[in-house]
Amino acid sequence: MGLLYTKMKIFNYMDKIQSLPETNDLVLPPIHLRIKPTNTCNQKCRYCAYLDKNLQLGNDMNLKDMIPKEKMMEIIDDLDDMSVKAITFSGGGEPLCYPYFKETLMKLSKTNIKFAALTNGSRLKDDLAIIFSKYATWVRVSIDGWDDESYSDYRGVANGSYTKLMSNLNNFSKLDGDCFLSVCIIVDKQNATHLNNLIHQLKDVGVKSIKIAPCIISNKATENNFYHKSIENIVKDQIDKTFEQLASDEFEIFDSYHLQLESFQKHYSWCPYLQILPVIGADCNVYACHDKAYNLDQGLLGSIKKQRFKDMWLSEKSVFFQINPSIHCNHHCVVNAHNHLLFEFLDIDDGHRMFV
Numbered sequence: 001m002g003l004l005y006t007k008m009k010i011f012n013y014m015d016k017i018q019s020l021p022e023t024n025d026l027v028l029p030p031i032h033l034r035i036k037p038t039n040t041c042n043q044k045c046r047y048c049a050y051l052d053k054n055l056q057l058g059n060d061m062n063l064k065d066m067i068p069k070e071k072m073m074e075i076i077d078d079l080d081d082m083s084v085k086a087i088t089f090s091g092g093g094e095p096l097c098y099p100y101f102k103e104t105l106m107k108l109s110k111t112n113i114k115f116a117a118l119t120n121g122s123r124l125k126d127d128l129a130i131i132f133s134k135y136a137t138w139v140r141v142s143i144d145g146w147d148d149e150s151y152s153d154y155r156g157v158a159n160g161s162y163t164k165l166m167s168n169l170n171n172f173s174k175l176d177g178d179c180f181l182s183v184c185i186i187v188d189k190q191n192a193t194h195l196n197n198l199i200h201q202l203k204d205v206g207v208k209s210i211k212i213a214p215c216i217i218s219n220k221a222t223e224n225n226f227y228h229k230s231i232e233n234i235v236k237d238q239i240d241k242t243f244e245q246l247a248s249d250e251f252e253i254f255d256s257y258h259l260q261l262e263s264f265q266k267h268y269s270w271c272p273y274l275q276i277l278p279v280i281g282a283d284c285n286v287y288a289c290h291d292k293a294y295n296l297d298q299g300l301l302g303s304i305k306k307q308r309f310k311d312m313w314l315s316e317k318s319v320f321f322q323i324n325p326s327i328h329c330n331h332h333c334v335v336n337a338h339n340h341l342l343f344e345f346l347d348i349d350d351g352h353r354m355f356v
Contacts, residue, residue: 004182004209005254007338010276011345020272021346027317029082029310034279034290035075036092037101038066043094043120044156045144047188047215050092050294054218056331061092061294065282069100071304073107075280078310080111086137089117092282092293096123102131109135118142118184122161124168133177140182140211141169146194146201154190166205173206182209187257188217192231195238199246199253209252212239214260219331221264228261264332266325272342273335274301275320286312288323291333298328 010017010031019026039050039061050058067075079087087108089095096119098104105128108115114137121141124132132139143165145151151162173181183202185195199210212235218224228235235257243253274288281293284305292299301319302312323329325339 001249007341020275022321027314029084030278032086032277034088034090036282037095037098039063039092039282040097041093042097056295058294060296067282072104075309076107078308082310086114094120105131121165121168124172129172133175133179136179138180140184142184144186146198170205181207183207184211184213186215187235188215189231192234196242199242211254212257214257216332225261266329269324269326270321271325272339
């Protein structure tokens with residue numbers, strides 16, 4: 001198994017990288033989009049970043065918003081026409097709650113666009129599971145609890161939901177398809193000592209990759225890091241122990257926990273990645289990134305309520321430079337390290353490129 005989590009993927013698209021600076025008038029399509037088809041969710045995670053008033057994510061989110069079926073079909077036509085490479089469906093809400101999801105996925109399956117989903121896994125069964133197994137590249141299930149009681153406490157769901165989720169994962173792993181099954185464990189003080197046990201359970205039901213990520217509790221790095229300070233070494237010990245026991249070419253454990261604790265402060269004035277991986281929200285607005293979704297004041301790139309996505313995207317390059325990360329983005333950011341790598345590449349002196 002090759003690398004799944006790496007900042008180097010963008011270097012497969014050198015024309016896109018060269019087009020990014022404001023000095024280059026060329027506007028190329030994004031490589032990858034997140035689409036949030038609905039803000040409806042069938043769980044109530046107590047740490048949900050979209051509902052936490054201490055976080056900017058979801059600041060202007062309407063829980064009733066949903067991309068109309070006709071607009072979703074139009075978006076897919078545009079992305080296919082623009083040769084966009086990939087779509088990840090995510091929340092907002094739970095994407096598998098979108099009432100037109102089967103039609104959406106079947107239409108996508110007839111294009112060259114790869115697709116995947118971030119999901120709570122509760123509806124990863126029956127027809128949707130079969131469609132994902134056959135046509136999707138990967139699916140990643142978020143999890144936190146390690147048994148029925150803890151899972152119900154985290155997510156406000158009925159007792160026994162954890163057992164049902166594990167059954168969904170096990171059944172999905174046995175389907176006749178190539179979709180890669182992975183899990184993201186959201187770590188806080190309650191589950192930090194249970195990671196080893198949980199990862200063993202997940203491997204036993206057929207999960208192939210585990211991403212470990214921190215629960216974000218504040219926009220401020222100091223507050224977020226103070227919260228995690230007491231468990232940071234515990235988490236590292238759990239990851240190291242589990243890696244020694246289970247990691248192999250067929251089973252991946254990726255520590256995103258410690259990387260993301262360093263992803264707040266920005267010292268650059270424009271964001272390369274918002275041209276690479278933007279977000280279409282359930283409100284039919286286009287946002288700079290996952291961490292600024294449903295933030296109309298500082299994250300909005302444009303609206304596609306009354307225009308097509310391709311018309312909005314290709315209309316005016318200056319929209320991509322209205323957000324200054326050093327001012328507007330001093331909160332959690334999943335692409336901060338990716339941006340640093342791109343700036344280093346773009347800043348190479350032309351006269352010294354060959355001295356490798």
